[in-house]
Amino acid sequence: MMENIKIREALAEDAEQIIAYTKLVGGETENLTFGESGFPITLEQEEKFLKHVHDDKTSVHLIACKNGEIIGNGSLSGLPRRMSHRAELGLTVKKDYWNLGIGSMLMKKLIEYAKENGIEIINLEVRNDNLNAIHLYEKFGFKHIGTSPAYIKINGYYADFELMYLDLR
Numbered sequence: 001m002m003e004n005i006k007i008r009e010a011l012a013e014d015a016e017q018i019i020a021y022t023k024l025v026g027g028e029t030e031n032l033t034f035g036e037s038g039f040p041i042t043l044e045q046e047e048k049f050l051k052h053v054h055d056d057k058t059s060v061h062l063i064a065c066k067n068g069e070i071i072g073n074g075s076l077s078g079l080p081r082r083m084s085h086r087a088e089l090g091l092t093v094k095k096d097y098w099n100l101g102i103g104s105m106l107m108k109k110l111i112e113y114a115k116e117n118g119i120e121i122i123n124l125e126v127r128n129d130n131l132n133a134i135h136l137y138e139k140f141g142f143k144h145i146g147t148s149p150a151y152i153k154i155n156g157y158y159a160d161f162e163l164m165y166l167d168l169r
C-alpha cells in the first residue's frame, strides 16, 4: 500500500487532477467544509491559484501521489497584513489510504516548510468529532484554542469545530 508514494509540490499542470481529487474527498467525508461539488472554480482559476501559491513564500500546496494518482493533499495558506506571520492548514487523504501515515507525512513536510519560510503560527479548524484528525494534530503539538459552535451545516445538522494552533516561535 505504501510503495511508490511521493510527496511533492502541486504545479499548475496538476490543476485538473486537483479539482477532481477535491470533489472525490469532499464526497467521501462529512468532516470538510465542502462536499462532492468541491469548490466552484474553473480550470484556469485553479491553474492561476496554484501558480500564486507556488510564488508565495507563506503558502504551499503539497500532494501525495501514488503511481501518478493524487491520494492526499496538505496546504498552508498565508494570511495578509498583520496576520502575515500565520498560515491556515488544510489536510486530506483519500479514504482508501487512511491510517497508513500519509497524513502524518504531509504534516511533517508542512511544518518543515513553515519553519524554513518564517511562518510562526499554523492555525486550523477541525470538526470536533473527527478524532483521528484531532489525534494527528495533537501528535504534532497543536493546541486547542476552543470550540466554534455550528461551524458547518449539513442537511440541517450543525457540527461544531475545534480551533487549533501550532506555535513555532
Ligand SMILES: CC(C)(COP(=O)(O)OP(=O)(O)OC[C@H]1O[C@@H](n2cnc3c(N)ncnc32)[C@H](O)[C@@H]1OP(=O)(O)O)[C@@H](O)C(=O)NCCC(=O)NCCS
Residues within 6 Å of the ligand: 029, 031, 032, 091, 092, 093, 094, 097, 098, 099, 100, 101, 102, 103, 104, 105, 124, 125, 126, 127, 130, 131, 132, 133, 135, 136, 139
Ligand atoms: C484526517 C486525515 C487527513 C488523516 O490522514 P491519515 O493519513 O489517515 O493520517 P495518519 O495515518 O498519519 O494518522 C492518523 C492517526 O489517527 C489515529 N486514529 C485513527 N482512528 C482514531 C480514532 N478513532 N481516535 C483517535 N485516533 C485515531 C491513528 O492511529 C493515527 O495515529 P498514530 O500515527 O499515532 O498511529 C484523513 O483521515 C482524512 O483525510 N480525513 C477526511 C478529511 C479530514 O477530515 N481532514 C481534516 C480536516 S481538518
